[in-house]
Amino acid sequence: MSRPGHPRSTRTLAVAYAGGEARRGPVTMGQANMIRCILRDGPEHINIHDVWPVPAGTRTDAAIDALGALVVRHEALRTTFPSAPSAPSAPGGAPREQVVAAEGTFTVTVLDHEELPAEPAVYAESLARDARAERLRLDRDFPLRITLVALDGAPLFVAMAASHAVTDVSALAVLKEEWLSLLAGEVLAPSGSLTPLDLAAEEATPAGLRKSEASLRYWERIIRTGPQAMFAEPGAEGTEAPAPQLTLRSARAARALALVAARTGGLPATVLLTAWCALIAHRTEQTSCVIAVPTSNRYHPRLARSVNTLSQDALLSLDVRVPTFDALLKKAWGAALNAYRHSQFDALSLWQMIGETTFERGSQFTRDVVFNDVSTLPATVASVVLAEGAQGAQGSEAGDTAGTGTPAGPELELSWGPDQVLPTRVLTFVYATEPVTHLSMWADPALFKRDEAEGFLTGLVRLLEAAATQDVPLASLTGVTGIRPVERGPQWYRVDGSWTSPPVVASALSEALEGLPVHVAVDAPVAPDAPIAPPERSLTAYIAAGGTPLTPGEAHAALMRALPGRPGVLAPRRYVIVQNPPTEADRSGAWLQQRILREGTGRNPADAT
Numbered sequence: 001m002s003r004p005g006h007p008r009s010t011r012t013l014a015v016a017y018a019g020g021e022a023r024r025g026p027v028t029m030g031q032a033n034m035i036r037c038i039l040r041d042g043p044e045h046i047n048i049h050d051v052w053p054v055p056a057g058t059r060t061d062a063a064i065d066a067l068g069a070l071v072v073r074h075e076a077l078r079t080t081f082p083s084a085p086s087a088p089s090a091p092g093g094a095p096r097e098q099v100v101a102a103e104g105t106f107t108v109t110v111l112d113h114e115e116l117p118a119e120p121a122v123y124a125e126s127l128a129r130d131a132r133a134e135r136l137r138l139d140r141d142f143p144l145r146i147t148l149v150a151l152d153g154a155p156l157f158v159a160m161a162a163s164h165a166v167t168d169v170s171a172l173a174v175l176k177e178e179w180l181s182l183l184a185g186e187v188l189a190p191s192g193s194l195t196p197l198d199l200a201a202e203e204a205t206p207a208g209l210r211k212s213e214a215s216l217r218y219w220e221r222i223i224r225t226g227p228q229a230m231f232a233e234p235g236a237e238g239t240e241a242p243a244p245q246l247t248l249r250s251a252r253a254a255r256a257l258a259l260v261a262a263r264t265g266g267l268p269a270t271v272l273l274t275a276w277c278a279l280i281a282h283r284t285e286q287t288s289c290v291i292a293v294p295t296s297n298r299y300h301p302r303l304a305r306s307v308n309t310l311s312q313d314a315l316l317s318l319d320v321r322v323p324t325f326d327a328l329l330k331k332a333w334g335a336a337l338n339a340y341r342h343s344q345f346d347a348l349s350l351w352q353m354i355g356e357t358t359f360e361r362g363s364q365f366t367r368d369v370v371f372n373d374v375s376t377l378p379a380t381v382a383s384v385v386l387a388e389g390a391q392g393a394q395g396s397e398a399g400d401t402a403g404t405g406t407p408a409g410p411e412l413e414l415s416w417g418p419d420q421v422l423p424t425r426v427l428t429f430v431y432a433t434e435p436v437t438h439l440s441m442w443a444d445p446a447l448f449k450r451d452e453a454e455g456f457l458t459g460l461v462r463l464l465e466a467a468a469t470q471d472v473p474l475a476s477l478t479g480v481t482g483i484r485p486v487e488r489g490p491q492w493y494r495v496d497g498s499w500t501s502p503p504v505v506a507s508a509l510s511e512a513l514e515g516l517p518v519h520v521a522v523d524a525p526v527a528p529d530a531p532i533a534p535p536e537r538s539l540t541a542y543i544a545a546g547g548t549p550l551t552p553g554e555a556h557a558a559l560m561r562a563l564p565g566r567p568g569v570l571a572p573r574r575y576v577i578v579q580n581p582p583t584e585a586d587r588s589g590a591w592l593q594q595r596i597l598r599e600g601t602g603r604n605p606a607d608a609t
Contacts (some may be wrong), residue, residue, distance in 0.1 A: 004303065005123055007111040015064055017071045018103035020078055027081070027098050028200045029212065033347030034096045034164045035138065049128035050172045051121065052158040054148075060155050062106055063148060066182040070175055073188065074307040075100045075195045076166040077143060084327045085139035094348070095138070098196065106142040112150045124149050124157035131161035138165055166196070168311040169374055170298055175307060182322030189388050193306035203344070207215035209345055216353050218342035222317045223357050225497055226290045228566030230280060231425040233486045234498040235446045236368075239565045243427070243442040245449075248457045251409050251455055253437035259468035266329050266434045269373055274318075274325070274332040276428065277507040279456065280369055281488075282477045283322040285485040286499075289318045291369040294341060313367070314343035325463075325472040360603050362556065362571025363498060364563035366423040367562040375430045403577065409436030412461060414454050437461075447486075459483040492568075493522050495537045500570035502539060508569045509541055517544040517581040519591045520572060539572035542591040544581040552577065556602025570599070575602050 027035070054063055071077045081095040115122045131145045143163035148155050153435050158179075160173060178188055194202070202208050229236070247547030261268045277289035292313040316339040322328050354365050417440070425444045432438040443453045466472050466480045478484055492501045499506045502520040510518040519542045543555055552575035559571050577598040582590030 004113075004115045004539055005117045006113070007384055008114050009112045013064065013108045013110060014019050014105050015068055015108055016103070016105050017068045017078075019072050020075070020100070020102045021222065022102040023075065023197055024097060024316060025097055025197045026200045026204065026393045028196050028308065029203055029344055029346050030309045030312050031098065031196060032096075033312050033345075033350075034092055035081065035084065036347055036351075038138065038163075038165055039094060041423075044133045045423070046164050047132040047136065047161050048167065048169060048172065049159075049161045050131050050169075050176065051124045052160075052176050052179065053121070055180065055183055057197065058155055060110065060148065060150065060153070062183060063155050063158065066179050067106075067108065067146065069182055070179060071106065071340060072192065073178070073198070074175070076171070076199065076307045076309075078102075078104065079143070079196065080140055081138040081165065096499065098200075100197065104142075106144065106146070108146045108148055110148045112153060116151055116156070120149070120151075120156060120481055124159045128159035128161060131159070131163060134161075136161075136163045138163070141186075143167065144327045145609065164309055164311075166309055168294075168309045169372075170310065171307045173374075174305050182599075190307070194302045194308070195306070196308045199303075199308065201307070212346050212349070215342040215345035218338070219315055219350060220346070220353055220357055221353060222315055223267075223363075223365050224361060226288055226317050227286050228358075228363035228498045230284050230286055230290060230569065231366075231424075231444070232567040233284070233447070233488055233492075234568070236425065236444070236567045237274050237446065237565060240421050240423050241444050241446065242419040243418050243444055245440050245442055246457065247415045247438070247440045248413070248419060248460075249415075249436050249438045250412045251436050253461045254434045256461065256464035256468040257433055257437060258462060264326055264329055266333065269335055269375065269430075270336060270531040271315075271329060271464075271467075272430065272433060272437075273336065273371065273373070274329045275460060275467070276371055277316075277318045277332065278320060278325065278328055278474060278477065279460060279463065279481065279483060280426070281318075282474070282481075282485060283456070283483055285488075287319065287497075289316070289320055289369075291316050291371050292367050293336070293343075294370065294372050300506065309384065312343050312345065312347075312432075314339040316371075320474065321472060323475075325467050325474065325600050328474065351527050359560055361496070362560070362573070362603075363496075364560075364567070364569075366567050367423070368567065370424050370427045371430075372428065373430040375433045375528055402466045409438075412458070414457060418451070419563040423569075455482055475565050485588060492516075493537055494575075495522070495539055497569055498570050500539070501567065501568050504538060504566070504568050505570065505572065506541070507570075508562050508566055509513050509543070509555065509559050512562040513543065513550070513555065516546070516548070516550070518542065519581075521591070523573075537573070538575060539570065540574045541572035542576045542578060542594070544594075545577050546579060550577055550599055552600035552602035553604075554602075571602075573601060575600060 033498065078101045079098050081098055083095040083097060131147065136143065143166045145161040149157040149159060175556060184484050244499065255272055257268050260271045272278045281289040293316050294313055295309045298310055316335060318326060318332055320336045322331065358365050420442060425447060427442040428439060430439045441453065441457060462481045462488055465482055472480060488499065491503050492499055502522055506518045506520040510516055521540050523538045523540055542552065555575045556571060563569055576596055578594035579597055582594060
C-alpha cells in the first residue's frame with residue numbers, strides 16, 4: 001500500500017489537439033518584457049502556477065478533453081518562440097517572433113493515490129510549486145506543465161506550472177473559469193478578446209507606438225525625480241533575499257474598507273491601495289510612494305479576458321505631502337489611472353531609457369515595492385484561498401456576516417508561510433477585499449522582523465478602521481497604526497529626492513576604486529526656483545588617486561557598476577580628484593584644501609582636466 005502523498009501509479013498521457021489556425025508574427029510588448037525576465041531569472045522566480053479543484057464526479061477523460069478544448073480555443077497555448085535561446089547562457093537575444101501551431105500534442109501526468117495527505121489542497125499546491133522549478137523551453141515546449149492528482153482513479157486537482165511568456169495570473173484565472181464551464185456542460189461563447197498576435201499588430205500601429213512612447217516619458221519622469229528606492233535605509237542590502245509569507249485574513253478590515261468606500265465615494269480597491277501607500281511612505285519616511293502595480297493593464301474590455309501575458313508593470317508615483325487620508329485618496333485615483341494608462345511599453349526601449357537616465361542621475365532604479373491586486377479574479381482567489389487557508393493560523397477570532405449568523409471568516413488572523421526568494425523588499429498580493437480582506441506580504445526580514453511585519457499588517461487594519469468614521473490626519477499615523485518611521489541616524493540626508501548616506505557612498509566608491517581613499521561631502525542646500533519646493537542638496541566626492549590617472553568618468557562608471565543591491569548609495573553630482581589624502585585631524589575640511597588634479601560630473605566625456 002502506498003503512503004499518503006506517494007502515488008501508487010504514475011501515467012504520462014500524450015493528448016493530441018487539432019482544429020486551430022496556424023499563424024506567426026511579432027511578439028507583443030508584454031511578451032518581450034517577460035521573455036527578457038525569463039532569460040535572466042531562475043525558473044522558480046519567473047514561472048507561475050495554479051491549482052484547480054476538480055468538481056466531484058468528473059471523469060479523468062472529461063477533465064483532459066476540456067483542457068484540450070482550451071488549447072484549441074486560445075492561441076497562446078499553441079505558441080512557441082522558435083528563435084529563443086535554448087538556455088539563458090545560450091547565444092542570441094530575446095526573440096522577436098512567435099509561431100502559433102494549428103495542431104500538436106501536450107502531456108498530462110496522472111498521479112493516482114490510494115491515500116492522500118491530511119491536507120490534499122496543500123499537497124497539490126506543493127506539486128504545482130515544484131513544477132515551477134524546471135525551466136520551460138520557449139522554442140519548443142508546451143507552455144503548461146500539467147499534473148492531475150487522483151484518488152482511487154477519481155481526479156481531485158489539476159496542479160500546473162505555466163510559462164510567463166504566454167500567461168499571467170489573470171490568464172490562468174480565465175482558463176480555470178472556462179475549464180469549469182466546459183466540465184459543467186456549457187458551450188463557451190466565441191472569445192472577443194485580443195489574441196497575442198492581434199495585440200502585437202495593434203501595438204505596431206502609429207497609435208500604439210505613440211502610446212508606448214508616452215509610457216516611456218512617464219516612466220522617465222518618475223525615475224529621474226522620484227526616490228531611487230523606497231527602502232533606502234540601514235540594513236537594506238543585496239538584490240534578493242528569502243522572505244517568509246505573512247498572510248492576513250480579516251473581516252474587521254473588510255467591514256472598515258466598505259465603510260471608508262461608502263464615506264468617501266472611493267472604490268474599495270483604491271482605498272486599500274491608498275492605505276498601503278500611506279503606510280509604506282510613512283514607514284520609509286518618503287515624500288512619495290513609488291510602487292509597481294503589475295496586474296493593472298487589463299482595463300480595456302478586449303484585454304480583460306485575454307489569455308496572454310499582459311502583466312507589464314504600471315509604475316505608480318503618489319505624492320503623500322497632503323494633510324489627510326481623504327486628500328491622499330483623491331490624489332490616488334488620478335495617480336493610479338495615470339499609471340495604468342502608461343503600462344504598455346516596449347521593454348527593450350524602456351530598459352535602455354532606464355539605463356541612460358539612471359547613469360545620468362547617478363541612481364539605481366529599484367523595483368522594491370510591488371502591490372499586486374488580484375481580488376477581482378474569483379477563479380484565482382478560490383484556488384489560492386483553498387491552498388493557503390488549510391495552513392491555519394494563530395490568534396484568530398470568529399466572525400459573522402452581518403445579520404445572518406453565517407461565519408464569514410476570522411476577525412483578524414495572521415499566519416506565516418514558507419520563504420520565497422524575491423528581487424523585492426516588499427511584495428504584496430491582495431486576494432480578496434470582502435467579505436474577508438485576504439492578502440499576503442513577503443517583507444525583507446532584514447527590514448521587518450516578524451513582530452514588525454505583523455505590526456505592519458495590523459496597522460493597516462487600524463488605519464482602515466480609523467478612516468471608516470472620519471478623515472485621518474497623516475501626521476497621526478504613528479499613533480493610529482503603531483507603525484513608526486525608520487530611524488536612519490544623523491548621517492542620512494535626502495539628496496535629489498532620495499535618501500542617501502555620505503559615509504556609505506564613500507565606502508562603496510572606495511571599494512569600487514580598489515581601496516582608494518574617498519571622502520563624500522554634502523553640499524550646502526541650494527534654494528529652488530519654486531518657493532514651495534524644499535532646498536536641493538547634492539554630493540561631492542573627493543578621491544585621493546595618488547599616481548593613478550583616474551578621471552571623474554572612470555570614478556562614476558565604477559560606482560554605477562557597484563550600485564545594485566545598495567539602495568542607500570546615490571552617486572555624487574561632482575567628482576574631485578586629488579593626489580593625496582589630507583593628514584590633518586579635521587579631515588572633512590582638509591579635503592577641501594587639497595590641490596585638484598581633475599574634477600567633473602563623470603557623466604560627460606569632456607569633463608575638465
